[in-house]
Amino acid sequence: MEKENKRNVPVCSNNPLIAKAGDVLRHVFGYDSFRPGQKRVISALLAHQDVFAMMPTGSGKSICYQIPGYLLPGLVLIVSPLLSLMEDQVVSLRRAGEKKVRALSSMLSFQERVRVLKHLDEFRFLFISPEMLQKPSVLSALQQVKVSLFVVDEAHCISQWGHEFRPDYMHLAEAREKMGSPVCLALTATADRRVREDIIGHLHLEKSKQVLESVDRPNIALVVRKVKNNAEKIKRLLALLRTAKWPAMVYCSSREWTEKLTEEIKSALDYRTAFYHGGMASEDRRKIQNQFLDGELDVLCCTNAFGMGINKSDVRLIVHFHYPAHLNAYLQEIGRAGRDGGQSLAVLYYSEEDDRLPVSLIDSNYPDETMLRNVLIRLDQGQLQTEDEHQFMTLLQSEGVTEVAARFILEQVKKKPDKKPYLSTFDDCLRLVKERRARQLDDLSKMRRWIRGTDCRRKSCLHFFGEKLSWRPRLCCDRCGLEIKDFQRRETDRSGMCFELNWERRLRRLLIGRNR
Amino acid sequence: MTYGYFLFLQLVGRFNGERSLSGIYHLLKGKQSAQPIQDSYLYHVRPFFHSLDTLKRDEFDRVYEECKEKDWLEPSDVQQESVRLTGKGAAFLATLRRKYTLPEGIYLTDYINEETSFWLKLQLTVQTLSELVHGRNAFLPVTRQPAVTESVRHFLQITPIDREKLSGHVFEELSRLLAEGPDDEANVLVGQLSGFGTGGLTIDQLSHQLERDIFECRMLHKAAIRRMMDHLSTRSGAYPFLSRLLDRKRGTLSLSASRTFQYINRGCSLEEISQARHLSRGTIEDHIVEIALKTNDFSCSPYLSEEVDQSVMEVVSQIQTRQLKRIKERLHDKASYFQIRLSLAKHAGEYGGTR
Numbered sequence A: 001m002e003k004e005n006k007r008n009v010p011v012c013s014n015n016p017l018i019a020k021a022g023d024v025l026r027h028v029f030g031y032d033s034f035r036p037g038q039k040r041v042i043s044a045l046l047a048h049q050d051v052f053a054m055m056p057t058g059s060g061k062s063i064c065y066q067i068p069g070y071l072l073p074g075l076v077l078i079v080s081p082l083l084s085l086m087e088d089q090v091v092s093l094r095r096a097g098e099k100k101v102r103a104l105s106s107m108l109s110f111q112e113r114v115r116v117l118k119h120l121d122e123f124r125f126l127f128i129s130p131e132m133l134q135k136p137s138v139l140s141a142l143q144q145v146k147v148s149l150f151v152v153d154e155a156h157c158i159s160q161w162g163h164e165f166r167p168d169y170m171h172l173a174e175a176r177e178k179m180g181s182p183v184c185l186a187l188t189a190t191a192d193r194r195v196r197e198d199i200i201g202h203l204h205l206e207k208s209k210q211v212l213e214s215v216d217r218p219n220i221a222l223v224v225r226k227v228k229n230n231a232e233k234i235k236r237l238l239a240l241l242r243t244a245k246w247p248a249m250v251y252c253s254s255r256e257w258t259e260k261l262t263e264e265i266k267s268a269l270d271y272r273t274a275f276y277h278g279g280m281a282s283e284d285r286r287k288i289q290n291q292f293l294d295g296e297l298d299v300l301c302c303t304n305a306f307g308m309g310i311n312k313s314d315v316r317l318i319v320h321f322h323y324p325a326h327l328n329a330y331l332q333e334i335g336r337a338g339r340d341g342g343q344s345l346a347v348l349y350y351s352e353e354d355d356r357l358p359v360s361l362i363d364s365n366y367p368d369e370t371m372l373r374n375v376l377i378r379l380d381q382g383q384l385q386t387e388d389e390h391q392f393m394t395l396l397q398s399e400g401v402t403e404v405a406a407r408f409i410l411e412q413v414k415k416k417p418d419k420k421p422y423l424s425t426f427d428d429c430l431r432l433v434k435e436r437r438a439r440q441l442d443d444l445s446k447m448r449r450w451i452r453g454t455d456c457r458r459k460s461c462l463h464f465f466g467e468k469l470s471w472r473p474r475l476c477c478d479r480c481g482l483e484i485k486d487f488q489r490r491e492t493d494r495s496g497m498c499f500e501l502n503w504e505r506r507l508r509r510l511l512i513g514r515n516r
Numbered sequence B: 001m002t003y004g005y006f007l008f009l010q011l012v013g014r015f016n017g018e019r020s021l022s023g024i025y026h027l028l029k030g031k032q033s034a035q036p037i038q039d040s041y042l043y044h045v046r047p048f049f050h051s052l053d054t055l056k057r058d059e060f061d062r063v064y065e066e067c068k069e070k071d072w073l074e075p076s077d078v079q080q081e082s083v084r085l086t087g088k089g090a091a092f093l094a095t096l097r098r099k100y101t102l103p104e105g106i107y108l109t110d111y112i113n114e115e116t117s118f119w120l121k122l123q124l125t126v127q128t129l130s131e132l133v134h135g136r137n138a139f140l141p142v143t144r145q146p147a148v149t150e151s152v153r154h155f156l157q158i159t160p161i162d163r164e165k166l167s168g169h170v171f172e173e174l175s176r177l178l179a180e181g182p183d184d185e186a187n188v189l190v191g192q193l194s195g196f197g198t199g200g201l202t203i204d205q206l207s208h209q210l211e212r213d214i215f216e217c218r219m220l221h222k223a224a225i226r227r228m229m230d231h232l233s234t235r236s237g238a239y240p241f242l243s244r245l246l247d248r249k250r251g252t253l254s255l256s257a258s259r260t261f262q263y264i265n266r267g268c269s270l271e272e273i274s275q276a277r278h279l280s281r282g283t284i285e286d287h288i289v290e291i292a293l294k295t296n297d298f299s300c301s302p303y304l305s306e307e308v309d310q311s312v313m314e315v316v317s318q319i320q321t322r323q324l325k326r327i328k329e330r331l332h333d334k335a336s337y338f339q340i341r342l343s344l345a346k347h348a349g350e351y352g353g354t355r
């Protein structure tokens, strides 16, 4: 595996294309230098070479396709799995002054969609959801324009081993071919070997240039603390928040916990605290997200529903109140700290009682045998139909199947060959459940081994990803003698302004510009 | 929570065991189906319809459980899954009534169907203008609903003045509008607005910040919205900009019922409408009942004879109920359910006041 050292790479270069890329980096995006990996990705793309790039969360992945957008003739098409992620990317490009950027997703009104498709040749960047890319009308419109770069963002979604598997990612290679096989860039954050092989296989990137950055984020110190029970966890968390730097994110395993901790923090400390989880109305989620981005919150208690696409550079502390089921997710979640390069801290608390949680979470991803058989039989008898996918999902969920498990069933029965009864897929389904479950349990046991390990946290984490630790930052981890008091807030770091609650002042602040 | 009790116990008292708990929940949520719409008229609880549209079922159930534990409720004998007030419950409700009232604006129910859409449009308009006047042309919008996005885009396009001026006008009109209602309502409403560098607060956050019951905050919010829509429709001349955000064409009828109404006005019979619209007879009947409830001069005579109407009303005054089954039994099936509902709808305004 190629490695670069941690210093940023100066932009000066003898290669004229790279020199141009450096100009764009400075003038459009306002950075002085490339970050590790960016330059190698960009120069390969500019030389029309496919690239598979693995770069840790928060390392500036998007620059890798944004800069070629200004140097290659034609459209840069970026496939992105999440609406929030797309929106965020569009906003950050617009803020850099780019007007020729759009996002094409099911959330657009019909008129808006038509408008976008009509003007494809006028855009520089088009973000698109994988399901949109499967629509014949969209594909044929894309065939009419020159796509210079085909970007697959969050490419780990293509892997069945990945924890965020998206079946509609499986069709991307085909779509790319139909567009005349433009140069492809597959981007992913931390992914282990198996996931990487899956990505490369599915996207036919065997001959691509591979840029694999270390998953390590040296500016994030790692601490794991064992506690007796939840009560002690809360006590420790409050003590930590009392002195450590914000803004902070506290990851919890459930909606209830995010709300409970918010209450605890609010009543014990005078911090601006809010919760965020998937059960909230989408408008409310957006409000909380904006408050956090705008620096109106000190602490955010959230489930893993919060994260992807959140581009806040100055998060100083990530707490895991419950540990995630795999190291990938852990790295992704702590990777939201310190994107500005500033020193940050990640603290994970665990107690024996947490060990039950992830297993039941994994099990809830799959239907049990009885349920599976029952659904297949009802499909054969015509009591259930899959034409209306939404209806199918809702019905199963009303019978107590989780959303993920319902999607699993749907995904399997859709693959059934014609003329064969649904029940014939039963054994295959079970085998798949067993396989995936075993894999996830394996991931989980790695996570646990890491938590209980006695070696340097950074070293052992890298080990799981097949890397060796090349250098150890001064503030490394609890095993290397790190003390949380190294991260004390200065007296001068005060919590920011409170919410403006007087309606007249608030309205004035909102609607009257500064220059009045 | 006490404001939540206040709302819940009032409705329990009003329905008096004749409607299920789900009936109460659907009324508060403003479910667009025949039963809750009809209930809101027949039991004189129209202001409550759609008043807590964001209420979650588990939240509602919690209020119910707590009221039950306090012995304020007893099971009803006339309707399944239904409760009525105990003596203790009625006494407590009387105490709450001295402490709380419903905000005045809640009674302005003419634009109930537009509430959600108007509120989203208002939020998005303010956010967009706020970001623009602060020099930011890219932001994460508070809502992504295509219809809302389209109409705000339209609002900004048809206003041929620069953004700063438009923002100033919106500020001025909003200030004037809100100043007409109590500050409580204005604070709750504006507190939720997002814009440049300022994320709107959720109702839950506002309830903590203002140290007020979350149900009360929701009611204040709803009152503010209804008051605004009322002013914008009756005095649109005074609010040339904001009144454009209110779709005044849509009446109080649900979308499907208003289509049925068009057929009726063209002289179609119930059967003809049912055939033309490919809807069941029952659905069309639901529509006609809704129309009878919401349209003052609507004539029920094609569906309900004078004689049947009279006998229904007699039974109602004798046994003091609006439960269809009991009325039908007393009439020895001389009237159909549809006719009873229609008769009740026709006379909905005649018994008992709302306040």
Ligand SMILES: [Zn+2]
Residues within 6 Å of the ligand: A456, A457, A458, A459, A472, A476, A477, A478, A479, A480
């Ligand atoms: Zn270490």
